[in-house]
Amino acid sequence: MLEMTNVGVTIEGDNGSVEVLKDINLKFEEKKIYVMTGPNGSGKSSIAKTIMGIYQPTAGKIILDSTDITNMSITERARLGIGYAFQRPPLFKGMTVRDFLNYAAGPDNTIMHCDLLYDVGLCAQDYLEREINASFSGGELKRIEIASILARNLKVAIFDEPEAGIDLWSFQRLTETIANMNIKYDTTIVLISHQERIIRLADEVILVAEGRISGITTQGKILDDIQCLDTGCECRNNCIKGGEDNQCLIL
Numbered sequence: 001m002l003e004m005t006n007v008g009v010t011i012e013g014d015n016g017s018v019e020v021l022k023d024i025n026l027k028f029e030e031k032k033i034y035v036m037t038g039p040n041g042s043g044k045s046s047i048a049k050t051i052m053g054i055y056q057p058t059a060g061k062i063i064l065d066s067t068d069i070t071n072m073s074i075t076e077r078a079r080l081g082i083g084y085a086f087q088r089p090p091l092f093k094g095m096t097v098r099d100f101l102n103y104a105a106g107p108d109n110t111i112m113h114c115d116l117l118y119d120v121g122l123c124a125q126d127y128l129e130r131e132i133n134a135s136f137s138g139g140e141l142k143r144i145e146i147a148s149i150l151a152r153n154l155k156v157a158i159f160d161e162p163e164a165g166i167d168l169w170s171f172q173r174l175t176e177t178i179a180n181m182n183i184k185y186d187t188t189i190v191l192i193s194h195q196e197r198i199i200r201l202a203d204e205v206i207l208v209a210e211g212r213i214s215g216i217t218t219q220g221k222i223l224d225d226i227q228c229l230d231t232g233c234e235c236r237n238n239c240i241k242g243g244e245d246n247q248c249l250i251l
């Protein structure tokens, strides 16, 4: 289990300090799928980065299976089995897709490169020997990043807006793959998303607002709140139509 207790994060920048997270208390259990959702700028990615060690807590504790990881580096946390697929994946110049997946999976791995790329909707033959440079589209980069997380047998896998840039056809396969990862390896999965189809995967939905946890609820409750009206052209309550496939999004 991964547990955050009273976690706060303040970042020192050129224009003074910014308190990005305040008093975060969360428990992520094994084998469960969590979806974190909330308005833009509410702190979802910051929670993910704090779990991964990219941001260091300025208050509170983070415990993974009774090990205190609060002050551990990104590398140490990665070794313990925490993985984070970025919202905007970085480029890895000079590395081919094959090298990158091998690096992610670690030495002596037995990963099936073709299967991994298939799971994210890419054709292995077209991609494996290509260098990960600026010639890749945003959607391609995103899928390769997700494949690198699927390559690892993780305790906690965090996917930051996995749907961004992924077409509708590949999306179906991707959600099945994420759900299978959860069953096959007992991985705790944390998905950051505004999408109804992602929320449908959730055992629990975590609501984030203004750097705090504003609620923990079920997918049923959230989906009730964001269902479209029968006319199919409006969303209820505090939601609007948007996104690439014109879904209802939580404001």
Ligand SMILES: Nc1ncnc2c1ncn2[C@@H]1O[C@H](COP(=O)(O)OP(=O)(O)OP(=O)(O)O)[C@@H](O)[C@H]1O
Binding pocket: 011, 013, 018, 020, 038, 039, 040, 041, 042, 043, 044, 045, 046, 047, 087
């Ligand atoms: N390194 C940083 N320096 C300064 N401010 C930061 C930093 N990281 C995050 N913030 C601020 O903290 C707030 C939360 O950002 P975060 O990226 O966590 O939001 P989010 O909920 O993931 O948003 P989105 O849905 O738009 O991706 C924002 O106001 C952001 O500008």
